[in-house]
Amino acid sequence: MKLISWNVNGLRAVLNKGFEDIAQGFDADVIALQETKMQPGQAEVNMPGYEQVFCSAEKKGYSGTAVFTKMTPLSEQLNFGEHTDEGRAITMEYDKFYFVDLYVPNSQDQLKRIDYRMKWEDDLRDYVTELDKVKPVIICGDMNVAHEPIDLKNPKSNEGNAGYSEQERNKMTELLDAGFTDSFRYLYPDREGIYSWWSYRFRAREHNAGWRIDYFLVSDRIKDKIKDAKILTDVMGSDHCPVELDIDL
Secondary structure (H helix, E strand, C coil): CEEEEEECCCHHHHHCCCHHHHHHHHCCCEEEEECCCCCCCCCCCCCCCCEEEEECCCCCCCCCEEEEECCCCCEEEECECCECCCCCEEEEECCCCEEEEEECCCCCHHHCCHHHHHHHHHHHHHHHHHHHCCCCEEEEEECCCCCCHHHECCHHHHCCCCCCCHHHHHHHHHHHHCCEEEHHHHHCCCCCCCCCEECCCCCCCCCCCEECCEEEEEEHHHHHHEEEEEECCCCCCCCECCEEEEECC
16 A cells, blocks of 8 residues: 655645646555645646545635545544644544544744644644554654654754754654654664755755655554655655655555
């Protein structure tokens, strides 16, 4: 089973950059998107063979997630808990697992939104651990944190910044300790220089001055089913590149 996650930084914009051909070329069973920035009906995505589920923010042009799936889910849920207004989560229930597509809130400059981010993280951890009691969970998306120094180009100069604050990194550790495995680091614990997001400033992508903030996490009990975890750095169209999980369930 091949799964793809991609922060497209505006689905309508990336539709003009060949998204449909790129997405069909993945030949994935499920494609999860983040930061779609659109409301239902604002654009039509031509993806034959895929069911489409969108979760939009109440605020237009902001946040949003989407899932394209070849496999008909048993059920689907938009958002979780009290976090219902920004369109940041979609849960798909399949026979053997839950699939959770996330766009984790950015803590913003000077960590202006860190309190909300911490609440979101705690509620997310409670939510997915409850799901995990029923069946294994695959979590993907833009988690907006580089977990360890190896996960970004310039860790020293970014200490304390949004996405690399001690608070955010600790919450990722807590999530993993609650029973989840970072699929990329599970297979490639020492792989350096592989990132999934680059600033549009300073020709960061050209210089590979990036951050690994897009993840596939899996319940610990299915980590041995992981076949590969890829970061598709050659796929253009957004400031993020897609990440891939190949798993045998």
